[in-house]
Amino acid sequence: MDSKEVSLLKKALERQKKARRQAEMILEEKSRKLYETASQLKETNARLENLLSEKTSELEGVFINIVDPYVVMDINGNVIRMNAAAKELLGYDHNEEVFNLTQLVHPDYLEYTQKSFKQLYEVGTLKNYRAKIYVKDKTERFVQVNSSLIYDKDRNPIAAQGIIRDITGEMEAEEQIRASQNRLSTLISNLQTGVLLENEDRKISLTNQIFCDLFQIPVSPDQLKGADCSNAAEDSKHHFTDPEGFVKRIEKILKSKKLVLSDELEMKDGRILERDYIPIFSDGKYKGHLWTYQDVTLRKNYKKNIEAQKEKYWSIIANMNLGLIEVDNDDVIQLVNQSFCKMSGFSEKELLGQKASEILKVHEKNLIEQKGKERLKGKSDSYEVKVVTKSGQTNHWLLSGAPRYDETGKVVGSIGIHLDITAQKNLELQKEVLLTELEASNRGLQEYAHIVSHDLKSPLRSISTLATWLHDDYIEQLDETGVYNLQMMQEKVEGMDKLIDGILKYSSIKSETLEKKPVDLNQVVHDIREIIFIPEHVSVIIMDPLPTLQADATKMHQLFQNLISNAVINIDKSEGIVSIGVAEKKDNWEFYVRDNGIGIPKEYHEKIFKIFQSIGSEERSTGIGLSIVKKIVDLYQGEIWLESKVGEGTTFYFTLKK
Known part of the structure; x- marks a missing residue:
């Protein structure tokens, strides 16, 4: 909505509010006058009763037999008579209180009510007057009134009578229908599917923008309403790779009037459409049909690519050294490759259709059952198992398992990749034995190093002591060279001692x-x-x-x-x-x-x-x-x-x- 439309709407609302205020002022003025002329009303009522006396018996009979609420009012809208149904609907009783019908009208309907009263006085009748009113307990009700004037013998209007019908339920139902229609229209307009609804005469009842875009129709969906589709197939066949086949297929479908789903249509521009036909019947009578069109080009191409990729890699998977197996949620084998057959010793024929847990003897049965439950939750992991092959040999397998999904993302089983690690496990066992032996050897060497160091240091200490004795006992007989040699002997002994300590320290450094x-x-x-x-x-x-x-x-x-x-x-x-x-x-x-x-x-x-x-x-x-x-x-x-x-x-x- 642009600014001009907003401005016009605001002015219309202001005029409506102004008219409503004027109507309220008029009503207030009328109410004041009514109270001032209370005595006049009494005289008027008496006069009306005299004038109507001739018709009393006739009107009484009619009045009693009317099932719908019936009201008689004077020219100013004051109620002078009403039946039980009217009392029940409005909550008022004219015998106990004076009330005016115009006072019951909802403010939104005052202007419409004034015009309707004017029509009643001018024409003498008022048909299908509909308005919202307040009953005595302030509840809102919708009513429909059919009324006519009552004249005196000189044809002067002296009163009006009317039958009131409560249509609140109908109005609410109509409102719900309108809301549903609006929601449906919005839904169809925003669908990513092209929709075309035709009646029994092949006239368009409803369509959406996606339909127009799919077939390159240069008008809006609203402009297509009521258009004749009798020749639509001929007019649009040039879009398809098989024009005549497209026309014949539509003719066949329309003739059979049976449900058709997922018709595939190939278009010249490379697009692929999927079409559904839904016939509409009411009480067994054909009322038209609904066409839906969806562009599935991406999905079809994706599926083709998936199939091509699957075919491309299957030969690799079938011949790789890793064993592959697929099972469903009941653990029934669906697929195996040649490597798995070689690893297990069973042929493909022996494995397919069998329960994996029954034909493959796994030591860790509880672990396999637990992993199977985790697959259903979408978990993937790797673990080791010991398996007895067909020949009775126990091998070690490294198993990587993952859930297998269908196109909707639902878990339909699991897939396992197996690597035979028997040789590696044997090497690990040998390694553990070697490590144990190495640790024992290291401990022995450490002990040997301490023993050797002790045995080496003992003679060194003896040499050092002897050198000291020689120095002390023969210091006077030794010349400078002799003293120097004894000092050198002590230094060499000290160096040897340090070397032994260094070797011990070096050998003892371990993490x-x-x-x-x-x-x-x-x-x-x-x-x-x-x-x-x-x-x-x-x-x-x-x-x-x-x-x-x-x-x-x-x-x-x-x-x-x-x-x-x-x-x-x-x-x-x-x-x-x-x-x-x-x-x-x-x-x-x-x-x-x-x-x-x-x-x-x-x-x-x-x-x-x-x-x-x-x-x-x-x-x-x-x-x-x-x-x-x-x-x-x-x-x-x-x-x-x-x-x-x-x-x-x-x-x-x-x-x-x-």
């Missing part, structure tokens, strides 16, 4: 022995500075506050002690600095230990992390320290690397996972 508790790395570095020898010219500085980690305290101590000790002993500057810092990353902590020592040549950057590998002239180095560092970093899923320049210093970087 299963790691403890997890809060470890303050600041305290760890502080403790290391108190324990190890740090020359006076070297400073060990924490550059950034170090985090507290959930880690093994001993391993963290070994990690930082080896790096700090390595840095301290390789500083050749008069003022040495070892700095320790950290940077927080998304998934880990990145630490560094930096020194200003001798530096490490590029060719040794990878070699130094291997056990027993060391560089430089420091003979006390065992070549195990950085190997221990690397192993600990690996345990915490980190990485370690270094940057170094010969003569300037080295920075070791390493990460520890959060």
Whole structure:
């Protein structure tokens, strides 16, 4: 509705309201006059009674026998007589109270009532007057009135009589019918299906825009109402790939007048329509028919594509190494591929139509039943089962199951993909045996390492003691070379002792022995500075506050002690600095230990992390320290690397996972 129509509607409503106010003022004025002329009314009533006396007996007979509400009023609308039916309908009794019929009329019908009264006075009769009124209890009712004037002997109107019929039920029914028609019209207009309703004479009663669009009809549905469809088939046959077949089919359908569903029509532009014909009968008489047309091109093409894809991949599925089986909701086998037959030992003929749970002997029957119930709920999952094949051999299968749906999305069964993992399971069993044996071997080696270290350290301690005795007993007889040799002997013994301790530490680093508790790395570095020898010219500085980690305290101590000790002993500057810092990353902590020592040549950057590998002239180095560092970093899923320049210093970087 445009703005102009809205404006006109507003003006019409204002005029209606103004007329209603005028009518109310008129009624109020009339009421006032009526009360002022009460005495005149009494005289008029007396006169009317005298004038009507001649017809009394005749009218009384008619009055008594009228079943419908009957009312007599004076020229001004005041009720002067009414029967029992009228009293029951209106709730008033003229013998007990004075009331005017115009006072009962609903405000929306006042203007119409005034025109109707005017017609009654001018013509003498009023037929099918319909209005809404208020009865005495303020209930709204719809009434229909047929009335006529009563004249005196001089043909002057002195009163009016009328029969009132309560049509409230009829009006409500009509309103419901109109609402239903509107809903039906709206529904048909918005359907995605073309609709054409024809009466028994092939005239269009109803259609919608979709129908017009399907057949490229350049007019609106309203303009088609009443159009003759006798030649419609001939006029529209050019749209179809088989024009004559289209016409003959319509003629056959109309002649038989029987229900036809899902007629498929191919159009020249490539579209595919689906047509239904529904004949309409009332009391056995043919009243017309309904055509419905739906564009199913996408659905048909989709179905064709699905079939093509199914055909394309079925040969692959049939010959793949994975066993495929489909069952319905009753566990009856619907389909198997060749691989499944090979895995189970049964032929396709032996499997189809059989219950899977009966022909296939599965150890985990309760599990299969549970998974079957879950399929009905639309769940998919994978699990392992042990199956006895036709030959009696027990194999291990990995089964991936999923629900199978029909076109409506309803679960109609399940589909299973099976992989024979018997060989893998056997390997796993062998692996478990090997792991058990390896664990026993490792325990034995660990015990052996402790025994060997003890046996090795015992003679070392003896050698150290003998060297000490020789030094103490023969210090005066020994020259400088002899004293030097004894000192060298002690250093070698000390180096050998460190090497044995390093080997034990390296061999004992395992993930299963790691403890997890809060470890303050600041305290760890502080403790290391108190324990190890740090020359006076070297400073060990924490550059950034170090985090507290959930880690093994001993391993963290070994990690930082080896790096700090390595840095301290390789500083050749008069003022040495070892700095320790950290940077927080998304998934880990990145630490560094930096020194200003001798530096490490590029060719040794990878070699130094291997056990027993060391560089430089420091003979006390065992070549195990950085190997221990690397192993600990690996345990915490980190990485370690270094940057170094010969003569300037080295920075070791390493990460520890959060």
